[in-house]
Amino acid sequence: MTESTRLERDLPGILGDLSMSPPTESLDDVFARTARMRQRPAWTFPERWIPMADIASRPAIAPRLPWRALGMALIIIALIVGAAVAFVASQRTRLPEPFGPAANGLIPYVSDGDIYVGDPVTGAVRLVVGGPENDGLPQTSPDGTRISFLREAGAGPGPAPVDLYVVGFDGSGLHKVTTEPIADWRWVSWMPDGRHVALIQSVPSSEPCAETLCQVNQLDLFDASGSKPAERIAAAVGIDSLQFRPPAGDQMLFRALVDGKYGLFTINDDGTNLQTIVPATVPQAVDNSFGSAVYSADGERIFYQHGDADGCCQLWVMNADGTNQHEFLPRGAAWDGSAVVSPDGKLVAYWHNPNDGEPHGISVVSADGTGQPVETGPMLEGTAHWIWSPDSTKILMFPNDTDIGSAYLLDPAGGPWTTVQWGSIGDLDWQRLALAP
Amino acid sequence: MDQRGLVERARKGDHDAFTELARGAATRLERAARLILRDPELARDAVQEALIRAWRDLPGLRDPARFDAWLHRLTVNACLDLTRRRRRRVIEVEIDAIDSPTVSDHAGLLADREVVDAAMRRLDERGRAIVVLHYFLGMPLTDVATTLGIPIGTVKSRLHRALGEMRISVENDATPTSPVPGGQLA
Numbered sequence: 001m002t003e004s005t006r007l008e009r010d011l012p013g014i015l016g017d018l019s020m021s022p023p024t025e026s027l028d029d030v031f032a033r034t035a036r037m038r039q040r041p042a043w044t045f046p047e048r049w050i051p052m053a054d055i056a057s058r059p060a061i062a063p064r065l066p067w068r069a070l071g072m073a074l075i076i077i078a079l080i081v082g083a084a085v086a087f088v089a090s091q092r093t094r095l096p097e098p099f100g101p102a103a104n105g106l107i108p109y110v111s112d113g114d115i116y117v118g119d120p121v122t123g124a125v126r127l128v129v130g131g132p133e134n135d136g137l138p139q140t141s142p143d144g145t146r147i148s149f150l151r152e153a154g155a156g157p158g159p160a161p162v163d164l165y166v167v168g169f170d171g172s173g174l175h176k177v178t179t180e181p182i183a184d185w186r187w188v189s190w191m192p193d194g195r196h197v198a199l200i201q202s203v204p205s206s207e208p209c210a211e212t213l214c215q216v217n218q219l220d221l222f223d224a225s226g227s228k229p230a231e232r233i234a235a236a237v238g239i240d241s242l243q244f245r246p247p248a249g250d251q252m253l254f255r256a257l258v259d260g261k262y263g264l265f266t267i268n269d270d271g272t273n274l275q276t277i278v279p280a281t282v283p284q285a286v287d288n289s290f291g292s293a294v295y296s297a298d299g300e301r302i303f304y305q306h307g308d309a310d311g312c313c314q315l316w317v318m319n320a321d322g323t324n325q326h327e328f329l330p331r332g333a334a335w336d337g338s339a340v341v342s343p344d345g346k347l348v349a350y351w352h353n354p355n356d357g358e359p360h361g362i363s364v365v366s367a368d369g370t371g372q373p374v375e376t377g378p379m380l381e382g383t384a385h386w387i388w389s390p391d392s393t394k395i396l397m398f399p400n401d402t403d404i405g406s407a408y409l410l411d412p413a414g415g416p417w418t419t420v421q422w423g424s425i426g427d428l429d430w431q432r433l434a435l436a437p
Numbered sequence: 438m439d440q441r442g443l444v445e446r447a448r449k450g451d452h453d454a455f456t457e458l459a460r461g462a463a464t465r466l467e468r469a470a471r472l473i474l475r476d477p478e479l480a481r482d483a484v485q486e487a488l489i490r491a492w493r494d495l496p497g498l499r500d501p502a503r504f505d506a507w508l509h510r511l512t513v514n515a516c517l518d519l520t521r522r523r524r525r526r527v528i529e530v531e532i533d534a535i536d537s538p539t540v541s542d543h544a545g546l547l548a549d550r551e552v553v554d555a556a557m558r559r560l561d562e563r564g565r566a567i568v569v570l571h572y573f574l575g576m577p578l579t580d581v582a583t584t585l586g587i588p589i590g591t592v593k594s595r596l597h598r599a600l601g602e603m604r605i606s607v608e609n610d611a612t613p614t615s616p617v618p619g620g621q622l623a
Binding site for chain 2 (some may be wrong): 016019027033355359
C-alpha cells in the first residue's frame with residue numbers, strides 16, 4: 001500500500017478524531033431565536049409575482065397632442081437650454097458618462113477594515129475612510145466623485161447587519177445613507193443616475209402568510225445624499241441580482257424565481273413596466289442559470305449563463321427582448337460563464353473552466369463572437385472574479401482561492417500581467433473619469 | 438419517528454420536530470465546521486447561522502430525503518461566508534514544525550493525527566471544505582460540487598491539490614524539519 005493510498009484510507013478516521021469537541025452548549029440560544037422566527041412559507045419557493053398577464057397586457061393609449069405648437073415650443077426651449085448648458089459645462093469639471101469608455105481613475109480597496117484608493121500606475125495609496133469600524137465593499141459612483149461602502153453595525157448570530165455610507169473620493173462629506181441597519185443584505189450597486197444606490201436585502205414579506213412570516217428578497221433604492229427615505233420597488237419582490245441597461249440606464253434586468261424556476265425580467269427604475277425577457281423555465285436546482293446576466297455595451301444583447309437538466313453552464317447570448325437565444329461560443333465540455341463586457345463594447349472576458357480540471361486563465365474574445373479566444377492571466381485551478389478598466393485596456397482580477405492578497409492587472413491580449421501594489425480583499429471597483437476632449 | 442417524518446413535520450412549522458432534527462445533526466455539523474474553520478468560536482457561529490437558515494428555509498426543501506445534504510450545504514456556505522466577511526484583518530498564522538513520529542505502532546496513530554492536523558492547517562478554507570465534505574461527511578464528489586456550487590472539474594483539481602499538499606506533509610514527517618517562521622495572511 002502506497003503512502004498516498006494509506007492517507008486516503010485513514011483520512012476519514014483521522015478527521016473524525018481531529019474534530020472531537022465538547023458538546024455544543026449554544027443550541028438553546030438558537031432554538032429560542034427560531035421559536036420566535038416564522039418560517040418562509042412554501043409558496044414563496046417559488047416567489048410569487050403581481051400577475052404578469054395583468055401588467056404586460058395593459059395597452060398604452062396615447063392622447064392626441066397639438067404637435068405643431070409643441071414642436072415650436074420645444075425648439076425654443078431647446079435653444080435656451082442648450083446655451084445654458086454650454087455655458088455651465090465650460091465652467092465646471094467634466095464628468096464621465098455612466099456607460100461606455102472612460103478614463104482610468106483610482107482603484108478603491110479594503111485593507112484591515114478601512115477604505116483606501118490606489119493608483120495602479122504609480123502605486124501610491126491613500127486612506128479615504130479609517131477608524132475602528134469594519135468597512136467594506138467600496139464602490140465608486142458612475143461620475144467618479146463618491147464612494148459608497150458598507151459598515152458593520154453590530155454582530156450576529158447570522159450575518160452582521162450593515163449600514164450604507166457615502167463619502168467623497170477625497171474623504172470629505174462622509175455620511176450614513178441608511179436610517180437603520182440592513183440585517184441581511186444580498187447585493188449593492190450605484191444606479192446609473194448617480195443619485196441612488198440600489199440594495200437587495202432579504203426582508204419579511206408584506207404579504208399576509210398563514211401562520212408563518214415570509215422572508216423574501218426586496219429591492220430598495222437609497223438616496224445617496226441620505227436626505228430622503230429609501231424607495232422600495234414593490235414589483236421586484238424575489239429579485240436576485242441587478243443590471244442596468246445601457247445607454248439610458250433606466251431599465252433594470254434581473255433574475256427571479258417563479259413557480260420554482262428561474263427566469264429573466266426587466267423593470268423600469270421607477271418600478272413600472274415589469275416585463276418577462278425569458279419565462280421561468282430553469283429548475284431552481286440549476287441555480288447558476290441566468291446568473292451573471294449582463295448587457296452588451298449598447299444594451300442590445302444579453303450575455304448569461306445557461307443551465308439545463310444536465311447541469312450548468314454554458315455562456316449564451318440573446319437579444320435584449322429575449323429572442324435569438326443561442327450559445328455564444330461553444331468550446332467543448334466546460335463551465336463557461338461570468339461574462340463581463342468591456343466598456344467600449346468590443347470584448348468579453350469570461351470564464352472557460354474545462355471539466356478536466358486543468359488550470360486555466362481568463363478567456364477574452366470579441367464581443368461579436370468572431371476570432372479566437374485569448375487566454376490571459378495566471379493559470380488558476382479555482383475560480384476568480386474580474387472587472388474591466390474604464391478605458392478597456394486592462395482587466396482587474398482577484399482569484400477566489402489563493403492567499404496572494406493582491407488583485408491582478410491582466411492584458412486582454414494575453415500579454416504579461418502584474419499585481420497591484422497593495423494587498424486587499426476581493427472587492428473590485430475602478431473609478432471612472434471623463435475622457436479627454 | 439424517523440428523520441423523514443421529522444423533516445415533513447418541521448417543514449410545516451413544527452418547531453419541536455426541528456429541534457429534534459437540529460440536536461441530532463448539531464454535533465456532526467460543528468465537527469465539520471471546526472475542521473473547515475479551525476476555530477471553535479467561528480465554528481459555533483457558523484452552525485448557529487446554518488441552523489437559523491435551515492429553520493427559515495425548510496419549507497423550501499422539496500425532498501425530505503435530501504435534508505442531511507441540504508444541511509451540510511448550509512453549514513459549509515455559512516463557514517465560507519464567515520471567512521469572507523472576516524478576512525479583512527491581518528491574520529498571523531503560526532506554521533508549526535512537523536514532528537517526526539515515534540517508532541511504535543501505537544504512537545503511529547497519534548503521529549498521523551498530528552501530521553494530518555498540520556497538513557489541514559496549510560490548506561485554505563475551500564480546500565478544507567472539500568476534504569471535509571468528501572472524507573469526513575462522506576459526500577460523493579458530484580454532491581461536493583453541487584454543495585459548493587462549483588464544477589466537478591474544479592472539485593477534482595482542488596482535492597488533488599489539497600491531498601498533494603497533505604501528502605507532502607506526510608512524507609516530510611519521515612525526516613525532522615526546522616521550524617518555519619510565522620507568516621501573515623492578509
